Amino acid sequence: MDFNIEFKKWFIRISYDHWSFRITPLRFFLILLSLLTAVVLVYRFAFGLQSVSNLNDQWPWGLWKGWAVFAGAALAGGGYGTTFLVHILHIERLKLISHRTLLISLLGYTLMLVGLFTEIGRWFNFWRPYISWGHESALFEVFWCVSLYFIIQVLELGEIVTEKVFRQIHWFFVRFFPVFAVIGVMLPTLHQSSLGAIYLMTDGRLHPLWWSPLIFLFFLLSSLFVGPAMLVMESVLVGFAFGHKTPNDVLKILARIGGGMMILYLALKIGDLVVHNETGLLFEGSFESYAFIAEHLFGIVIPILIVFSPLINYRGWIITYGFLTSVGVFANRMNVVITGMIRDAGVIYYPTLCEVIISFGLVSTVLLIYLFLCENFNILLKNNDSCNPNTADGKPHGIAEK
């Protein structure tokens, strides 16, 4: 039981009892950004939304809604796809990534909830929809599914956590894991599509390139195919931070599954434009049309080409695929929330510095928590070895089980 600070050349290691955390220059920057965000947040809660943001009556929803709620939820969505493959379909080969996707997802949802809490005007009333049911609203479904799914994820994670602490109740989590898995796939399926359904009512307001009676299906599909891409991104991060290598074949299997869904998505999108006679909008030369083309070219078409060509065998290209797809889905949500509404609002919206700081700051905090948990819990499963505490290069980075 002792508190310890070690100074190394490139980092500082802080340890207490059997917990430890390294502070590298990058992490130091993340910590600073998180602290700055905390200050801005205090200011926002004291003086209202106008004091820190460019939101107004023309732009009721801006960067925060797009970033934390819509993009955040989509990018965190990878968790339930993997849960489906690993715990429902029992694809053993993918098991070694299940803990990680689960954690990314949980943290992504935390980000979403904190972001949302920051952004709603009457935050002290956040619990109202639990008792005052506006059950005709798609947002109602999002609200309930996200809160319940959050609890389910904590329970799913409980299985990992109780390997280290509170071991006496570990059996409970193991026993009920199948139930969590089933509910933990059902709830996000519903709410990912409901996030899209929120925009159903904006017919005539949201730009027709993005508005579609099928928008909920587009949201659902993209939240699924972004999962593998996010995992690739995350494996680059843990590779960089811990030297942990995720086997290429695992990433490849997932990328192929995702790629299949991307083809379906693209076909539906094109079909949707053709049926509604909106293909002409693609070439109207407006800002929206360029944004739409860029989103689909870089975010969908090129990744599909990479996945279904021999390029996927090269790590560099897998990373390119992961990057483009994640950015593509991110761009899609931003385009729906912001680009697609410019025409309707009649004025351009650009976020303030404070909006940007809070957006990045929340992500920094989440990254820090992720790194801490990876160093201290059994998250980075190694091949076929569910409790190996060591990184690939043999340096211990945490104590998973003694």
Next chain:
Amino acid sequence: MSRGVLVNLTKCIGCGSCTVACKMYNGNQWINERAATNGEDAKLADENWTVIQKFRVPQTAAGMDTGANKRNVSNVSNVSNVSEEHNESKNLNHTNKADRTHGEVWRFVKRQCMHCKEPGCVSSCFAKAFQKTEEGPVIYYPNNCVGCRYCMLACPFKIPKFEWDKTIPVITKCVMCSNRIAKGQQPACVSVCPTNVMKFGDRNSLLAEAKELVSKDKRYVQHIYGEEEAGGTSWIYVSDTPFEQLGFKMDIPKKPIPSYTSTYMHSTPIVGAVWALILTGLYFFTKRKELVKTKTAENKDSETIE
């Protein structure tokens, strides 16, 4: 019985009495520095539940010679206009004839919440902070409101506004003076209008009246704004000038906004339940397969993973 208001834009002289009455009855502030209540720049805002917007339209577009284009009518913007006219005549020497604004008339449009029959704001609110009453008004209960502002996105007329500068903000909009209506009175704005632009009554009879008015007098635009917009609204408008020239949104869907999500929302519980059943089935099915596979693998002891 669902109440409504028929607004006859041809009668409006832009005096702004209704906006004053609205502010007084509902206790709202004057915020002219950031959002004018009357005139060409008038816009709805947190404190402006209703505004009178002024439009200059070509005489050819306007069907009638109403009080509004007689420039000696006493109204608030009259004073500034005299000097404008003065400037115009001075400028005449420098501009060619086509630019002259002589064949121009003024029209005034009163704006406020339309009180849709099936309101988007009501069905978008996941906390039931907006509710439609039997009598017609759509009213707001701040105690339920979370401040998510989805209602602002869901209203096709962009009516709900938000107190962006407050620490503890609320959504605001015209509530059709629901307290007055409950007491059997007219809305404040309706009651003060000196030229009887607005008529308060049963929505259906008002619609019938509007139809008759419009069909008998061809100088009216043959369209009743609010009859079908967003599935029909409690406030309806007739005009002698095309609505699109008066800042009315013309691409409002004809079907009620809630109908966009109702099918989706009603099928969700069933889809969810079926999906959960399928998942459970898949779970046991593949689990068995996996067990069988591991057994065979153990027997053969051949399967190796990298």
